[in-house]
Amino acid sequence: MKRFDAIIIGTGQAGPSLAARFAAAGQTVAIIERHKFGGTCVNTGCIPTKTLVASAYAAHVARRGAEYGFDINGDVRVDMKRVKARKDAVSGRSNKGVEEWLQGTKNCTVIQGHARFQSSNTVAVNDEVLQADKIYINVGGRASVPEMPGIHDVPFFNNSSMMEVDFLPEHLVIVGGSYIGLEFGQMYRRFGSEVTIVEMGPRLSGREDEDVSQAVREILEAEGIQIRLNAKCISLAKRDGGVAVHTECEEGPPDVIGTHVLLAVGRIPNTSDLGLDKAGVATDQRGYIIVDDQLQTNVPGIWALGDCNGRGAFTHTSYNDYEIVADNLFNADHRRVSDRIQAYALYIDPPLGRCGMTDSEIRKSGRAALVAKYPMSRVSRAFEKGETQGFIKICVDAETKQILGAAILGVGGDEVIHVLLDVMYAKAPYTVIERAMHIHPTVSEYLPTILSKLEPFV
Numbered sequence: 001m002k003r004f005d006a007i008i009i010g011t012g013q014a015g016p017s018l019a020a021r022f023a024a025a026g027q028t029v030a031i032i033e034r035h036k037f038g039g040t041c042v043n044t045g046c047i048p049t050k051t052l053v054a055s056a057y058a059a060h061v062a063r064r065g066a067e068y069g070f071d072i073n074g075d076v077r078v079d080m081k082r083v084k085a086r087k088d089a090v091s092g093r094s095n096k097g098v099e100e101w102l103q104g105t106k107n108c109t110v111i112q113g114h115a116r117f118q119s120s121n122t123v124a125v126n127d128e129v130l131q132a133d134k135i136y137i138n139v140g141g142r143a144s145v146p147e148m149p150g151i152h153d154v155p156f157f158n159n160s161s162m163m164e165v166d167f168l169p170e171h172l173v174i175v176g177g178s179y180i181g182l183e184f185g186q187m188y189r190r191f192g193s194e195v196t197i198v199e200m201g202p203r204l205s206g207r208e209d210e211d212v213s214q215a216v217r218e219i220l221e222a223e224g225i226q227i228r229l230n231a232k233c234i235s236l237a238k239r240d241g242g243v244a245v246h247t248e249c250e251e252g253p254p255d256v257i258g259t260h261v262l263l264a265v266g267r268i269p270n271t272s273d274l275g276l277d278k279a280g281v282a283t284d285q286r287g288y289i290i291v292d293d294q295l296q297t298n299v300p301g302i303w304a305l306g307d308c309n310g311r312g313a314f315t316h317t318s319y320n321d322y323e324i325v326a327d328n329l330f331n332a333d334h335r336r337v338s339d340r341i342q343a344y345a346l347y348i349d350p351p352l353g354r355c356g357m358t359d360s361e362i363r364k365s366g367r368a369a370l371v372a373k374y375p376m377s378r379v380s381r382a383f384e385k386g387e388t389q390g391f392i393k394i395c396v397d398a399e400t401k402q403i404l405g406a407a408i409l410g411v412g413g414d415e416v417i418h419v420l421l422d423v424m425y426a427k428a429p430y431t432v433i434e435r436a437m438h439i440h441p442t443v444s445e446y447l448p449t450i451l452s453k454l455e456p457f458v
């Protein structure tokens with residue numbers, strides 16, 4: 001049995017930084033990875049998809065060349081082999097970077113293999129048993145495959161297998177109209193595929209406010225993406241050399257026939273094959289590891305970080321989990337998950353940047369609020385760039401003047417949202433933004449103008 005001060009399972013967005021922190025403190029740490037270093041974000045999530053989004057954006061702008069005053073001889077045609085090669089290079093660089101970083105870290109032992117608990121302080125991997133008083137689980141999640149009729153009869157992609165695609169699907173049918181489905185949908189449309197998005201709910205990105213969902217729908221439809229909402233009882237079958245996705249929608253024909261299908265219907269945690277029962281670690285009904293506000297499980301000495309604890313589903317939430325755990329351990333800084341403010345982006349083009357509460361959450365909270373909404377078409381930077389879709393919406397507390405939440409769907413939305421987010425963390429009133437001098441021409445310079453239009457929230 002090999003003894004370490006700490007064992008970390010998984011090299012996602014929390015594990016490697018935590019390993020480096022232990023090692024820097026002169027403690028011995030073992031980090032175990034069963035597949036690719038860097039986990040989902042690096043290999044099959046954020047980094048490769050945003051690299052693909054960039055290729056799709058370049059093709060889209062090239063097609064609009066005439067609007068900007070240039071011509072391209074002939075059609076803009078995307079070479080998927082080169083698109084994939086670019087994606088592989090960017091993603092591969094990060095994957096290699098994580099591995100080299102860990103391998104080169106003194107006091108850190110890197111083990112490749114599948115880790116399983118044997119008890120609350122021992123983990124088996126390959127033929128070895130490791131022991132530590134502190135164990136950190138950072139095993140992430142994977143695409144879920146719902147038991148819909150016909151699912152075992154047809155080939156389908158998920159976010160991981162899509163990474164191997166180096167050809168243009170003629171007609172890609174995407175089941176699932178949330179973040180992952182929408183990003184792939186717009187990207188493949190811009191690459192040149194016909195795209196249909198089939199969503200069970202009444203609107204796209206159902207967690208967003210209705211006006212956001214509607215604007216997202218309009219952006220995607222304007223590019224020729226077919227959207228089928230309220231698709232109940234989805235089933236799959238082979239048809240005409242492709243796949244028929246049968247839906248019972250309120251509108252449109254019941255079958256959508258495509259050449260390829262991508263399932264983007266949610267994610268599940270990688271916790272069923274970890275031996276959690278041997279350690280006595282509790283999970284909820286969906287398999288997420290139950291943690292407290294400082295990410296400890298019900299078993300003393302075991303923590304869970306990242307997607308597997310169900311407290312976040314983003315790279316930044318996983319990295320923030322690392323910061324919370326590390327600061328509690330090494331800095332006696334009692335940071336908590338409940339201190340963080342919800343923030344994320346949807347990387348369609350233009351992107352959606354979101355922070356804080358949605359309209360319906362504000363309504364539910366019952367507090368007096370003010371709201372201002374402003375179309376991107378009146379933001380001069382957007383106009384100059386020829387990218388005027390979307391809007392900015394900001395909600396503030398009528399009494400404290402603190403920002404409650406915001407949605408920026410528009411050019412630069414994923415960056416501009418941080419102006420509001422940082423003021424929220426500072427617990428400062430929105431009037432601070434009104435009094436600041438901003439740079440012209442930017443989208444951010446409009447925030448004071450928008451805030452001057454606050455009206456009672458209805």
Ligand SMILES: Cc1cc2nc3c(=O)[nH]c(=O)nc-3n(C[C@H](O)[C@H](O)[C@H](O)COP(=O)(O)OP(=O)(O)OC[C@H]3O[C@@H](n4cnc5c(N)ncnc54)[C@H](O)[C@@H]3O)c2cc1C
Pocket residue numbers: 009010011012013014015032033034035036037038039040041042044045046047049050113114115116138139140141159180270273274305306307308312313314315316317318347
């Ligand atoms: C298509 C897509 C796009 C995304 N885009 C974004 C985005 O733009 N922005 C954003 O913030 N988030 C995005 N996400 C979400 C983001 O990728 C995840 O939230 C993030 O990677 C979670 O990291 P993690 O630390 O929880 O674990 P992961 O990154 O999932 O890593 C877990 C690691 O643990 C390993 N592992 C699992 N079980 C074991 C075991 N038993 N033994 C050893 N190793 C094990 C796995 O192999 C994996 O390497 C996206 C996700 C997807 C699928």
